[in-house]
Every structure is written in C-alpha cells, then in structure tokens.
Amino acid sequence: MKPSLAAAVPACLGLLCAAMAMPAAAQMPLGDSGLTLTVTPVLSSDYLFRGISQTRNRPAIQGTVDLQHSSGFYLGAFATNVAFPGTDARQELDLSAGYRFEAGAATFDLGGIYYTYPGYHAAPGSYDFNYVEAIAKASYTVAPLKLVGTAAWSPNFYFESGHAFYLEGGADVSLPAGFTLSGRLGYQWIERNRRYGAPDYANWQIVASREIVAGITLAVGYYDTSLSKRECFGGAKFCEARAMVTLSKIF
Template sequence: MPIRKLFLACATLAGFAMIQPAQAQIPIGESGITVTTTGTYASDYLFRGISQTRSRMAYQAASEAVHTSGVYVGGFISNVSFQGLDARQEVDVYGGYRVTLGGVNLDFGGIGYLYPGYTRPPGGVSPVLDYAEIYAKATYEIGPVNLLGAFNYSPNFFGRSGDGFYVEGGADWKTGVWDLTLGGRIGYQWIQRNAVFGTPDYAWWSIAVTREFPIANIGTVVASVGYYDTSISKQDCIYGTAQNICSARALASIAFRF
C-alpha cells in the first residue's frame, strides 16, 4: 500500500468514532496478569528519527504482560532493511517494573534488540547488530497534558559502536477536539564510536496527531499521522550513502490494540 493510501485510510478512520467502552487488556484468570497485544501497519519504521526500513512500509506486532505488582515483560517484532546487510527482522524483548510515587509514574527496565537470521559478512569489518539497553522513564499528568521523560544507556550500542547514551522528553495533549491527541517528542543520542555507527551524535524531534477508536469488548483502533526530522545532514547519514534515511519525513500508521 503506497503512503498516499495509508494517509487516506487514517483520514477515513478520523471520520468516525465508536464511543462504546473498549476491552484493551485481557486478564489471565485470577493471576493478576493482564496481556495487551498490538498490531501495527506503518509507512515507515523510525527509531529515534532514523528509518530502519529504508523509507519502506513496516509491519509490526507487540505484546506485553503486566502483573498488578508492577512487574512486566514484553516483546516487539518488525521488519527492517539495512543497506548491505541481510537482516530482515528486529525482535525486541524487554522487562521491568512500574510504580507511581507522588503522582509520578516511574518505569525502570531493560531491553534487548535482536536480529535473528542476520549473518555477518565474511572478511573485513562486519558489524554485530544485537545490543541491549537499560532505561528509566517518568510521566506526569497535568490536566489534559501528559509530560514524559526517558533515559537509556547501552554499554555497546548498535553495531558495536560503544557506549550509547540517550535522553528524550515530550508531552501529549488531549485537545478535546474530535478526541485528538497532539504529541511532541525531542531526543538526543550520544554515540561513543560515531565512525562505527555511521552518524555523528544527533537530535531528533517529532509532532504527531493521534486518535483512538474503541470497539466494544474487542479492542481499540489507533490512527496516527506525524512529522519527524533529525539534525543529521545527508552527507553525515550512515557513511554518506544515498539512502538518506535520516531526513525529514511524514509517518502514518494504523494499529489495532486488544
């Protein structure tokens, strides 16, 4: 589906709302565990502003199990495409603990980024793609605005590029207009070995509009359209290749959460 059709699909969804309560989580008996699963179809897969699919469509799925204690585990899978490498999918596994203190929602955990099926090219310098991060996140609601911040650290970032430090801040505003939520994000990525990773340290930012459409006792359809950009110039993007995967772009997605 070309991006124009995906935008039209999002616009069509924005034209109606199913106002009944939705069941977005599935309880597992009396265990205190609930499971949420999401499938997403997007015009691109952007990770911290950089395309992981070389500006092509992304097909994604995620699932998370949360216990009433605040402990959770989850997983995510998406197609990827890196020039010159045979990696075709990314699988993330993560887990952590969430707690609310003084009205602030805190989230501490770790995540592993895995690329099953990827084979390192023989000879020369060939990257190892798998890596892991620890993270801390915080959110705080002020009326219709949800403020958020995050910090991530990897002891050996993507491609074995050394220490990776990442900070992000943002806000989501429930506008009260057509049930739309307006969200903004800004992040900064520090990389120890920039020459190995392929870019300088960089900032990225986005602004997006999202609307949810609950379907009674089934789940929720989520439509989103946004603008994304980075501070990376074309010549500094992944060794100056013609991919231009760091440039400004629009991203549209449709997700179903149940």
C-alpha cells in the first residue's frame, strides 16, 4: 500500500525554519587546522519546512553540526525527529556541503543538501522520500537591518515530484534590549503537483527572538501558508497558520 500523499512533506536543513533570527554562531577552533566546529541543539514546539509541519504539529528535538575551513568550504549535518502519516519515517538526516564568502557588506553561501530518512522503508510501488537541492543564500547588512535571500532548486523533489524551485526573501532588524525581529516571504514551485500532493504555494513568517540566559535563545514566531485545508495533502492540518516556540543554544 502506498503512503498517503499527506506524507509528501519535504525536510528542513539547519535552523532556517526553527528560529530565523539567532546571534552569530560561536565557533570552536580545532587546533591549527584552520577548521572550526559549531554545534547547535534545538528544542521546538513544531518542525516546519517552508511553512509545513514535518512532525504532525508535534514538538521536535533537533541538532546541527557545522564544520568550516578558513577557506570558506564547509560540511554540515542536521538531525531531527519527523512523523509522516502512513509511513515508518521517524528520523531525518540532512547532509550539506558548500562554500561561504564575503564581498563587502554582503555574505554568500553556495551549497547543496541531501535530505535522507534513515530507517524508512518504502512500500512496494511507493515513491522515494530522499532528494537533493542546490541552494544559494545571500545577505546584506546595513545596521540595524539585514536583508536576506534564498534560492533553491531540486532536479527531483520529495516524493519524486520532479523539478522544484524555491525563492525566499526577508529581513532581520535589531531592536533595543537585545531583541531581533525577522520576517520571511517565500514561494515554492513543484513540477508534478499531483504526485507531491499540493499545488504551488506561498509561505510567510514573523519571528521575534532574544537571548534569555547563558547563551540560550528563545524565538517565538507566527507561520502560515497560502494552502487551504483542502489543498494541503488531501485535507491534512499541516499547512495551517500557527505559532511556534523554539529554544536553542549555539556552541
């Protein structure tokens, strides 16, 4: 029996969906190798990717590891729990690699991500969950404002739904008392919408964040998509407006 199309929900790398505004990452130098290591555990009331819940509206425990060389090249990994109806997928592991560099007040990140679901067993005749994406990110800072943008392309998106493109733009604003206010607006295009389980859609979010104690950051946000309940994978409640709370600490 095939998994329900309600399970056709893609994954999220790192903390882009969990907490859009965090302080600059702490980095642990690894001797004289030119390598630095960053580790970020996260506890969140939900796990959203581009506005859609990956945990059936339930909490998530996540972790990100980032290893970067002084040249700008990096490797990363992100792990989290997931819950897709009609499947035995319970974990997600995303592997990334790329190159980061600066040009004046602008920063760039060019890389790729491989989204995997260890322990998932596809039913006969079902489609593959795993997929890859090429991603380009850019930001430009004129204090107290930082403008950000992301472009992503997959040659064969989640559930083997063909070419997929994603564009997102937004801004982070530093506020008094250590607060940061962030906003994002994105749009997802998918070649085979019927196989994916939903039409092309927009998503948006507004997040306020602040370090509360001992380097722990609290982020509270509002998230929504343009998908109606009927359009959301056959009537699922994964695409509705919601508030989300996230706690994170960067080592």
